[in-house]
Amino acid sequence: MEQVCVLGAGSTKYGKLEDSISDITVQASVDAIDSAGIEPREIGAGYISNVFGVADKQVHLGPVIMSNLGIPERPSLSIESACGSGSASFREAFANVAAGFYDAVLVAGTEKVTHTGTEWTTTYFSYCSDFFYEGQAGASFPGLFASMARAYLNEFKATEEDFARVAVKNHENGLLNPKAHLQKKITIDDVMASAVVASPLKLYDCCPFSDGASSVILCSEKFAKEHGGEYIRVTGSGRGGSSAALQGREQMTTIPSTRIAAEQAYKMAGVGPKDIDFAEVHDCFTIAEIVDTEDLGFFEKGKGVAAVREDATSRGGEIPINPSGGLKSKGHPIGATGVGQVVEVYDQLTGKAGQRTVKGATTGLTHNFGATGASCAVHIFQSV
Amino acid sequence: MEQVCVLGAGSTKYGKLEDSISDITVQASVDAIDSAGIEPREIGAGYISNVFGVADKQVHLGPVIMSNLGIPERPSLSIESACGSGSASFREAFANVAAGFYDAVLVAGTEKVTHTGTEWTTTYFSYCSDFFYEGQAGASFPGLFASMARAYLNEFKATEEDFARVAVKNHENGLLNPKAHLQKKITIDDVMASAVVASPLKLYDCCPFSDGASSVILCSEKFAKEHGGEYIRVTGSGRGGSSAALQGREQMTTIPSTRIAAEQAYKMAGVGPKDIDFAEVHDCFTIAEIVDTEDLGFFEKGKGVAAVREDATSRGGEIPINPSGGLKSKGHPIGATGVGQVVEVYDQLTGKAGQRTVKGATTGLTHNFGATGASCAVHIFQSV
Known part of the structure; x- marks a missing residue:
C-alpha cells in the first residue's frame, strides 16, 4: 500500500452563493490545485461528492468539472x-x-441548495432518511435529532443549556474563519431564546443550509515529495453503517457507525483517542457533537456535556473540537462538508489556520456522517 | 493485487415496476446473494449506483439496502x-x-423513474448533460445523439436503415431474455415508420425509460473458491472521460472516453478486441452501438454499419453484440444498466443464458457510458 497524503486544499466561502454548482466546484478545485503546486494534467481522476445536483440542474458533475x-x-464520478x-468520496479516493x-486525484465536494428555499430543501433532505419509515411520517432531521437530544436529557445529567454551549463555542471558532457561513458571536441566552425547531432543539442548535465547495489533492507520498509542496499524511481511514431508520437502533444516544469507523481508523493509524490533538466532527445539531465526541472515545458516554461545560473542547482545551466553526458556524453544504473538514485539518497542520490555529497540533481527526x-x-x- | 471475481448475480425484470426503489434493489440483491451461495453477513460493503433517487423520494440508498x-x-455509498x-460503481468495488x-462486496445498480412520466424523466435526464451548454439550450439526449447520427451519415457510407438493423437485432435477442423490457419482434420497416424523435433518429432507434435493479457479488478469488459457487474472473478494468459537452470534441463520430477505457482494460487483461467472444455495449440509441463497436476496436471506423448488415454482430456472428437485448430491448434503468451488463456476462459465462447463449464463449466485455x-x-x- 502507498502512503497517502493531502498535498493541497481549497474552499469557497460557505453560505449563500450566487455562482452555479459547477462554477463553485471549479473555484475550490483550482484553489486546491494551486495550493498543491501541480498542473491539472497531473491529476489522474476526479472524485466528486454531491447530493442534490438536481437543485441546480446539473448531475453527472464529474465530466463538467474535469x-x-x-x-x-x-475519469471521474x-x-x-x-x-x-x-x-465517503475521500475514502474512495484514499483507497x-x-x-x-x-x-494523484482531485477530491471535490459541493452543494448548491439555498436558492431553492427552506421548504424545498427540508423536503429534499428528508429523502436522505429511511423515507419509508421516517420521511413520509414527517420525521425530518430536526425531529430525529430532537429525539436523540430528548433521550440524552433523559438518560444523562444534561440540560438544554449544555447543548447551547456547543453552539456558542463553535460560533466563537467560526468568527475566526473567513470562509464561515455564520460569522456571528452568540450567547447561551441567544440560543435559549431562539425559536423552537423541534423541542428540545432551538434554531441556534441547528446548522444552517449552506452552499459551498471544498477540494483537496490526494496523492502518494512519492508524488508529494517530488512536487515539493506542503503535505500531511492520511494515517487512518474507517467506514461504518447503522440502521438507516433511527427506530432500528437499540440506543438513541450512540451512533454505531461512528464507533465502527473510529475503531478501524484508530487501528489503521496505530493511535487512540488520546493521541488526537483536535477533531472536526459532524455537528449538524448541537446534540450530535456531544454524541460524536463520546462515540469517538474522547469522553465516556454521558460525559460529553461536562467536557463542554469545562471548556475541554474549546480551542485552548484538552481536545479542541471543530476549530473551523464546524457545521454549526462554518456551515453545512452537505456534499462538501466531509471534504471541508479535511481542508481545515490541512490548514491546521500546515500553519495556514491563522488566528484559529490549535497550537502544537500534529494529529487531527475528521468525522462525518450521513443522515x-x-x-x-x-x-x-x-x-x- | 487480489484476482477479483464475480460470484453471483441477480436482476429484477426491467420495465415499468410497481415496487419502491428500495424494494427492487433489495430483490435484485437477495437474488445475487442467493446465486453466490453466501450469507449477507459475509458482505463487507455495499456499492450502490443510482441517478434519480429523488424521483422515488429515497437518496442515501446504501444504508436502507444494507x-x-x-x-x-x-459501510455503503x-x-x-x-x-x-x-x-463506475462496479469499478470502485473492483478497486x-x-x-x-x-x-466480498455487493454491487447494486437501481433506478425507478417511469412513474414520474416522460416529460419529467426527459427533463431530469437532461441534467446529466453539460447543462450550461446543452440542457438549457434544449439539447436533450435524443437531439445530441441525433447530431452524432447525422455526422455519421455525412461522414461514412451509411443509411438510416443501417441504424434500424441494430434495433431489429437487439429486439431479436431481447425476445429470448425473460427480464427484458421490450419483448417484441420488430422489422426494419417498423423502425423506419416509427415517429421521428430527433431526425434521423426515430422512436425505435431509442431505448426506453425503464425501472429495474441489478446486483452482483464481487470478491477475491480466494473467497470465491472457499464458497464453492460458480464464478468468473474480472481480468480488465478501464475508465476514461470526454469533454462533457459534445461541442467540445474534435469529432462527433467517436467517443474518446470509450477508447481510453478500452485501452486500459485490454492492457490490464492482456488481450485485444479479437479475443473478445461477445460484448454488452451502451446502445442507448442505435447510432451509439455502431460508434461503440468501432471505438472498442471490433471494427474499423466507418465499418460498423457494414458489420451489422453482414450479421457480424448477431448472436451467431463473428462478435455478438448485446446478446441480452441491450439497452434498446432489455431496457435502460440508468443507475442499473452497467451492473445489468455484468449480470448478462455472468449468466453467459456460467451457462445460465438459456436460448440466448453465445456458444463457446469464454471472454466477455462490458461497455457502459454516461451522457x-x-x-x-x-x-x-x-x-x-
Whole structure:
C-alpha cells in the first residue's frame, strides 16, 4: 500500500452563493490545485461528492468539472452518502491512491441548495432518511435529532443549556474563519431564546443550509515529495453503517457507525483517542457533537456535556473540537462538508489556520456522517 | 493485487415496476446473494449506483439496502455517473477488492423513474448533460445523439436503415431474455415508420425509460473458491472521460472516453478486441452501438454499419453484440444498466443464458457510458 497524503486544499466561502454548482466546484478545485503546486494534467481522476445536483440542474458533475479544468479525458464520478458524502468520496479516493491505481486525484465536494428555499430543501433532505419509515411520517432531521437530544436529557445529567454551549463555542471558532457561513458571536441566552425547531432543539442548535465547495489533492507520498509542496499524511481511514431508520437502533444516544469507523481508523493509524490533538466532527445539531465526541472515545458516554461545560473542547482545551466553526458556524453544504473538514485539518497542520490555529497540533481527526449516522467515515491525519 | 471475481448475480425484470426503489434493489440483491451461495453477513460493503433517487423520494440508498439485508453496520455509498453509474460503481468495488480492503462486496445498480412520466424523466435526464451548454439550450439526449447520427451519415457510407438493423437485432435477442423490457419482434420497416424523435433518429432507434435493479457479488478469488459457487474472473478494468459537452470534441463520430477505457482494460487483461467472444455495449440509441463497436476496436471506423448488415454482430456472428437485448430491448434503468451488463456476462459465462447463449464463449466485455460518453468504463471477464 502507498502512503497517502493531502498535498493541497481549497474552499469557497460557505453560505449563500450566487455562482452555479459547477462554477463553485471549479473555484475550490483550482484553489486546491494551486495550493498543491501541480498542473491539472497531473491529476489522474476526479472524485466528486454531491447530493442534490438536481437543485441546480446539473448531475453527472464529474465530466463538467474535469472539462472546465482542461482535463476532460480523465475519469471521474460522483459519490453520495447524504451529509456524509464528502468523507465517503475521500475514502474512495484514499483507497484508489493507496492501491496504486492513481498517483494523484482531485477530491471535490459541493452543494448548491439555498436558492431553492427552506421548504424545498427540508423536503429534499428528508429523502436522505429511511423515507419509508421516517420521511413520509414527517420525521425530518430536526425531529430525529430532537429525539436523540430528548433521550440524552433523559438518560444523562444534561440540560438544554449544555447543548447551547456547543453552539456558542463553535460560533466563537467560526468568527475566526473567513470562509464561515455564520460569522456571528452568540450567547447561551441567544440560543435559549431562539425559536423552537423541534423541542428540545432551538434554531441556534441547528446548522444552517449552506452552499459551498471544498477540494483537496490526494496523492502518494512519492508524488508529494517530488512536487515539493506542503503535505500531511492520511494515517487512518474507517467506514461504518447503522440502521438507516433511527427506530432500528437499540440506543438513541450512540451512533454505531461512528464507533465502527473510529475503531478501524484508530487501528489503521496505530493511535487512540488520546493521541488526537483536535477533531472536526459532524455537528449538524448541537446534540450530535456531544454524541460524536463520546462515540469517538474522547469522553465516556454521558460525559460529553461536562467536557463542554469545562471548556475541554474549546480551542485552548484538552481536545479542541471543530476549530473551523464546524457545521454549526462554518456551515453545512452537505456534499462538501466531509471534504471541508479535511481542508481545515490541512490548514491546521500546515500553519495556514491563522488566528484559529490549535497550537502544537500534529494529529487531527475528521468525522462525518450521513443522515442520523446511517453512514459514517472517520479519517486520521498526521503532519510530516 | 487480489484476482477479483464475480460470484453471483441477480436482476429484477426491467420495465415499468410497481415496487419502491428500495424494494427492487433489495430483490435484485437477495437474488445475487442467493446465486453466490453466501450469507449477507459475509458482505463487507455495499456499492450502490443510482441517478434519480429523488424521483422515488429515497437518496442515501446504501444504508436502507444494507439495513433491509440485515447488515446495517456495513459501510455503503452511492455512485453516480449518469447512465454510466453502474460501471463506475462496479469499478470502485473492483478497486477495493483488488486492493484487499474487502473480501466480498455487493454491487447494486437501481433506478425507478417511469412513474414520474416522460416529460419529467426527459427533463431530469437532461441534467446529466453539460447543462450550461446543452440542457438549457434544449439539447436533450435524443437531439445530441441525433447530431452524432447525422455526422455519421455525412461522414461514412451509411443509411438510416443501417441504424434500424441494430434495433431489429437487439429486439431479436431481447425476445429470448425473460427480464427484458421490450419483448417484441420488430422489422426494419417498423423502425423506419416509427415517429421521428430527433431526425434521423426515430422512436425505435431509442431505448426506453425503464425501472429495474441489478446486483452482483464481487470478491477475491480466494473467497470465491472457499464458497464453492460458480464464478468468473474480472481480468480488465478501464475508465476514461470526454469533454462533457459534445461541442467540445474534435469529432462527433467517436467517443474518446470509450477508447481510453478500452485501452486500459485490454492492457490490464492482456488481450485485444479479437479475443473478445461477445460484448454488452451502451446502445442507448442505435447510432451509439455502431460508434461503440468501432471505438472498442471490433471494427474499423466507418465499418460498423457494414458489420451489422453482414450479421457480424448477431448472436451467431463473428462478435455478438448485446446478446441480452441491450439497452434498446432489455431496457435502460440508468443507475442499473452497467451492473445489468455484468449480470448478462455472468449468466453467459456460467451457462445460465438459456436460448440466448453465445456458444463457446469464454471472454466477455462490458461497455457502459454516461451522457454522450462524457464518462465511460470498460470491463473484461473470463470464465475460469
